[in-house]
Amino acid sequence: MIMFKNHLKIAWRNLKRNPLFSLINILGLSTGMASAFLIYFWVTDEIMVDKFHVNEPNLYQVLMKSEENGIIRILDGTQGPLAEALEKDLPEVEHALTVMDGGKLGMSISFKNEENMFKTAGLFASKTFFDAFTFPLIHGTASQVLSDKDAVVISENFAIKLFGSVENAMNRQMEYNMFGNEHSAKVTGVFKNVPNNSTLQFNFVATRKKLLEDIWTNGQVWTNTGPDTYVLLKPNVDIATFNLKIERFIDKYDEYNTFSLFTRKFSDAYLKGNYENGVQSGGRITYVKLFSFVALLVLLIACINFMNLSTARVSRRFKEIGIKKTLGSTKRILVVQFLAESIFITFLSLALSLVLVILLIPVFNFITGKELGMDLIFQHMSILLLGTLVTGFISGSYPAFYLSGFSPLATLKGKFQGKGTELFARKGLVVFQFMASLVLIISVLIISDQINFALTKPMGYQKENLVHFDLEGKAYENAPVLFDEIEKIDGVESVGGISESLIREDGGSSTYGIDWPGKAENLEIDFVLRRVDENLIQTMNIEMVAGDVFTPELGSPESYLVLNEEAVGLMGLKDPVGKKIQLWGEDKTILGVMKNFHTASVMQPISPVVFRYAPNLDLAMVRIRPGTAAKTIESLEQIYTSFNPGFNFSFGFQDQSVNAQYLTEQRILSLSKYFAFLAIFISCLGLFGLAAFNTELRIKEIGIRKVLGSSSLGILRLLSSDFIKLIVLSIALAIPIAWYAMSDWLLQFAYRITISWWAFAVSGILAITIAMITISFQAIKAANANPVKSLRTE
Structure with a gap:
């Protein structure tokens, strides 16, 4: 216990003696730990979905x-x-x-x-x-x-x-x-x-x-x-x-x-609901694994900061180590001391990380759509403490074994072995930090590009300025009368009815019950099926490529069907308009062919769609004139509530319904942005600390160079060149890793972007710029310092 107290005293004195490095260590570790804790709470919540049933x-x-x-x-x-x-x-x-x-x-x-x-x-x-x-x-x-x-x-x-x-x-x-x-x-x-x-x-x-x-x-x-x-x-x-x-x-x-x-x-x-050609192919479990890895990666980057700064400042503790070894301290005792210091700093970081978690949980809930509470901290306190202990051990393990391994005679003389190995390891850790950060940044840019592509890709109909609302009660029973009243509103261009939304990931209502002459015996096609009125196709601005749309002049529009190009192609029909087919054994005539349009997100391929006529439907689609949304919707509500007393008017915009299909991907993008920022922030903290220490070691050299005429730009180049080389190496390693990971992620989309070179170029330029800014702060300070002070004898 006396030895333990002594270790804590020394750890506290070292913290006070080196406030800048202590701050960098604690800030980096607490940020990494807070990130890991939040992701741990999210992962735990995801894994426990539907697990509460007794059976x-x-x-x-x-x-x-x-x-x-x-x-x-x-x-x-x-x-x-x-x-x-x-x-x-x-x-x-x-x-x-x-x-x-x-x-x-x-x-x-x-x-x-x-x-x-x-x-x-x-x-x-x-x-x-x-x-x-x-x-x-x-x-x-x-x-x-x-x-x-x-x-x-x-x-x-x-x-x-x-x-x-x-x-x-x-x-x-x-x-x-x-x-x-x-x-x-x-x-x-x-x-x-x-x-x-x-x-x-x-x-x-x-x-x-x-x-x-x-x-x-x-x-x-x-x-x-x-x-x-x-x-x-x-x-x-x-x-x-x-x-x-x-x-x-x-x-x-x-x-x-x-x-x-x-x-x-x-x-x-919930987690493993995706199938590809009959084989389970992931689902949300992919994101659970991904962010578990990202959380560990961010925490590892923070641990690397600690290792780097601890080994970088090794020369400040050589005499302490030499004296202790001379007086009888064993390597084991020294390892315990340095690990105790590391764990002490880590538990200080734990306190700050819990404050960060409490502050960030409301924002985190908003991003993820969760309802995580503060009680999670107490429920999982044992896991948090164990995680903190492991983090402290990992952070301090390399410095502890490295520092305790020096010869006491060499350390007291100021000579030591392993300097090259130490420098190589430190550079390798810097490269790893920035490589991981760059992979995250590149991934964010590609994910963002794919989501923007999905949101802006033409649906095959005009989704903007299209309002939908449910038809209930008298509105359902007398939809044509209600539609006549709605069309009189100044801001309404057209109104149509449909049995259910076209935007359904599961396809909604569908049927295998369509037969046609020449159909192969074992051919099974699941057609998306919707009932529509005579105005729906025009209201949604779905383009016709052949034939006509439903009209009252047809006499018995129930005898006709309108198909999209995908349905006609799968059926193998040539010149389909006017041909006879069967729906559930009833004879129907193909009235027209629509251009293909999406009935789900771009993750899914175009579905074969069949429209059949019906006068009374469950969902109204209203196209409004651009710029008149507020006034037109107010008029819609007045007509609906007066026509259908006792029923609430609840409406939505079609473009918002389309965008909602990508809610999971948008949340993943938001989380990725935050974690990419945290990774680069923690990496820069370590780079700042190393730059400061490197400047401190070379302070006399800088003074001599200035006295001999070196410019501030020359000093800046001297101090930053080694670091920039490491960043360039990080970029070279990150590009193939990010390309492979993102290529695999994009495979889940039936319609996807081609990965562009600009994502890698932007990430590389951003990394170099951030690194230069981080390094330059210390370099410029050293370059502009009075050389007399640095050359003066202590």
């Missing part, structure tokens, strides 16, 4: 494989009867359940209780939903709340909104509107609000029976897909064997089936 180890989602044009697609939408059949036929299944997200059908769901009315998201699920998933009930029994067809279970918040309190909600009647039809329901239970780390987000759960018997009757047949199917397997079921068993399960119920089944752990969907 998580045995809870799986059933997925389907479909081969289309030689490519294997993975579909999460399954057949409505599948869950019941799996539970009935397979003894390994404890529960199988159907879950249908209302939004997946393009449903517009508004609940009302007398004067209160709210539109919200919800699910239709099998009666065992609350047995399989852990969403705790405040009122009601898990096995009973969904027994009755007209039962509905609502969230705590939703109960308060509709009925004033949770207690008032129980056994109350309520109505909801779907597809323009009114349905009644009885509240049989109230569940706690769904946590943020759940991928299932909903405010009500209605019954599967209600969905399939009264609302979406087509969901009862094996040839239609849509709902998600989940299975809770019994303990100790071998999942590989189970997957083989269910692979061709549907064949038993559908002789024309082309789908094969397999399962994926429910909690894996």
Whole structure:
């Protein structure tokens, strides 16, 4: 204990004796540690998504494989009867359940209780939903709340909104509107609000029976897909064997089936939900791994600063080491001393890093879309302390073993071995620091370029000045009348209707049920399918390449279809306009062909799209005159609320909906920018410290050179040339690494940029400029100093 106290005293004295270097060490380490802690909290939150369910180890989602044009697609939408059949036929299944997200059908769901009315998201699920998933009930029994067809279970918040309190909600009647039809329901239970780390987000759960018997009757047949199917397997079921068993399960119920089944752990969907040609190919887990690596990299850069500055100042401690060794100190004791000093500084940095974390958490939450709280610091304090201890050991290990290895005689004489090795190692660490920082900077520039490309790439229709809003109640029942009134608004150019948004990453409503003469026997194409009115194509400014659009003059527009170029190409049709094809066995005529347009982000290729006519739809699209948005939307709201009393007017802009598809990438870009800045900042701190020390060592040399006539520019060149060479080497090493990493990242986009030389040039120039500014501060100060002071005998 006495020795330990002595080590701390010496560490404290060294801190006070060298305030500049101490400040650089503490500031660099605390910044690196704060970055690592924030990323650790983010990674922990990402990994824990959907892990809170009690049955998580045995809870799986059933997925389907479909081969289309030689490519294997993975579909999460399954057949409505599948869950019941799996539970009935397979003894390994404890529960199988159907879950249908209302939004997946393009449903517009508004609940009302007398004067209160709210539109919200919800699910239709099998009666065992609350047995399989852990969403705790405040009122009601898990096995009973969904027994009755007209039962509905609502969230705590939703109960308060509709009925004033949770207690008032129980056994109350309520109505909801779907597809323009009114349905009644009885509240049989109230569940706690769904946590943020759940991928299932909903405010009500209605019954599967209600969905399939009264609302979406087509969901009862094996040839239609849509709902998600989940299975809770019994303990100790071998999942590989189970997957083989269910692979061709549907064949038993559908002789024309082309789908094969397999399962994926429910909690894996969030992080590992991407598939490429039927093989799992990453997902958000890629970003979790990436930023875990980046956090460690930034922390390592901070540790390198400590190592560099500690070894650089080694000459100041030679006599101390020599005297201690002469008086009997062993190498082990000296190693312990230097490690203790390092850990002491690291724990001082921990205190500052926690202050930084507390200050930065609100900003970090805004960037990442998380809701991380201060309680995380206390929950993970043991991990933070362990991380600090490891950081201190890593930071101090090289200096400790390096400093303790000198001969006592050599150190007392001022002579020592290993100077060349020390210098080489220090230069190597500087190169590594700037190389890592440059890789991050280059990556930021390329990611930014790709996101800008995605946001500005033409969609195939005019997304600007296009407003959309849901049609409910009378607006759904009498959409043509409402549209006539809207077209009279001065700022409105046109208005059209569509069954659901075109902007759906999962494609939204789709069908395999299109046949045509000459179709190959095993050819399966999943067509994106939308119902539209006669004005939708013109309103969205979708270009026609052949034929015509829907018009009232057609007589029976329901008998016609409009396809895009991709659909026609996949079908192999020549001169398609006027040709007969079949939709679900009904004869249809191809009326026109649209130019290709995007129905998802540029990560996805163009989809084959089919439009069919319908007069009453769920979503209105309004094109407004540029520069009139505020006034026109105000008029839209007045007409909508007067036409449809009791329903709220909620609208959105199409360009914002398109941009929202890249929210994850935009957040990744924002995080990358911050970490690139921190990496270069910490690297420059170390460079500043080394430059200061180098200047200090050569102060007499500089004085002599000035007396002999050397200019300030010459002194600047002398002190900076070695460092600039190291930065240039860093650039040379960073370019191929960044190019390889970014080329791999860009592969996830179906439409992507070509990596340009300017990203590397800009990063290199930026690195050299920052390094020159950092070095020049000390060099100019030394060059302008009075040489008399530096040459004066101590």
